[in-house]
Amino acid sequence: MNTLDIRRGEQVALVGDNASGKSRLAAAFAGSRNAKYITFRDSYGSYGDRNFFMQQRWNLFTLEGDPPTAGEALELEAAESKAPEAALRRVRELTALFSMEPVLDKPLVTLSSGELRKYQLTRALLGGPEILVVDNPYIGLDPRTRTLLTGLLTTLSASMTLVLVLSRPAEIPPFITHVIPVREGVAGEKRTREDYLDAVLPRAVIRLRNVTIRYGERVILNNLNWTVREGEHWALTGANGSGKSTLLSLINADNPQAYAHDIELFGRPRGSGESIWDIKRNIGFVSPELHRAFRVDAPALDIVTSGHFDTEGLFRHPSPEQRESARGWMEVFGIGDLADKPFLRLSSGQQRMCLVARAFVKDPPLYILDEPLQGLDEPQRRHVKALLDRLCGAPGKTLVMVTHYPEEYPACIDHSLTL
Secondary structure: OOOOOOOOOOOEEEEOOOOOOHHHHHHHHHHOOOEEEEEOOOOOOOOOHHHHHHHHHHOOOOOOOOOOEHHHHHHHHHHOOOOHHHHHHHHHHHHHHOOOHHHOOOEHHHOOHHHHHHHHHHHHHOOOOOEEEEEOOOOOOOHHHHHHHHHHHHHHHOOOEEEEEEOOHHHOOOOOOEEEEEEOOEEOOOEEHHHHHHHHOOOEEEEEEEEEEEEOOEEEEEEEEEEEEOOOEEEEEOOOOOOHHHHHHHHOOOOHHHHHOEEEEOOEEOOOOOOHHHHHOOEEEEOHHHHHHOOOOOEHHHHHHHHHOOOOOOOOOOOHHHHHHHHHHHHHOOOHHHOOOEHHHOOHHHHHHHHHHHHHOOOOOEEEEEOOOOOOOHHHHHHHHHHHHHHHOOOOOEEEEEOOOHHHOOOOOOEEEEO
């Protein structure tokens, strides 16, 4: 087993299959430095594992001794350290940093997996290590708790070196700068996170690097880094005014500031000679802004057909195949009977259904759907949601979807970004 070359300022992930030796390599590295090694092999750390397991699973509080609270356990840990007063101050600092105040009065056996992660990280950091090695940080966590833990680790990475031991490349968080693959106990060549992921994961469909958008003194997006890969399905969330629509306009070539930033679509840097229509050709798009701007008094079939050309209305003669495709998609979305009716005389919900069908008519590889179910009645919502799950979840299809109602997300959603 060889040694690891990790330099100051690097945030590193060790990635390898089960039984590849990455945990042994990480533990050996931690033992040779001012580092702390913590493993999340299971939910119960090293503090009375069996008793805690039995109490948590079966509510057996009759086992010998009363279970300590998280606060009591941390105070005991600090009191037994070489510098108790400094350790107690560190406990207060860390519990404030991790927002652990509501957890301190809870018995350890009642902590959730996410709360227990915070507790164990606090214990590991009491001695002030320069490096923290975390083995299997995400094991057993639901998506929301994984996101919270990533935020916590990101905060820690600003003041120390983190080494994460992971089995899945898709779990490598954004703050990681370098990846070291491990096979049979041997560390491979260290690569930047981006280079490694590009080599082992599907191609990047969308990539933004350090994107900042300002309007006067107002910052809409601040140093945003985001990669969406082929076949991924993203929920884009955030409060009104958080920058969701601005971000989507950068991707869909509707924002002129896109050309002043490091943005790639389908492997091509923005501004490398492609036209707006070259970009839009690969994207099926719908949004409330598009709906408000769509004031074309033409038959609904023309509106859906215009999706082949990414225009607001038909300004060229479609082929018979394109016209037939539009009719087919209108049938799929249950609006075939609206084909000959003027778009502006339809209800708002019917118009939205036409625009959603328009987004699908050219069968693009990337769907950007901003509030696609807005204005639809309940039967229409259920119908379109089921269609989104089937159509966007197909192999090779990539989805970015915005909605303020989590229940509207199709089951295929597997990633999220909150602004």
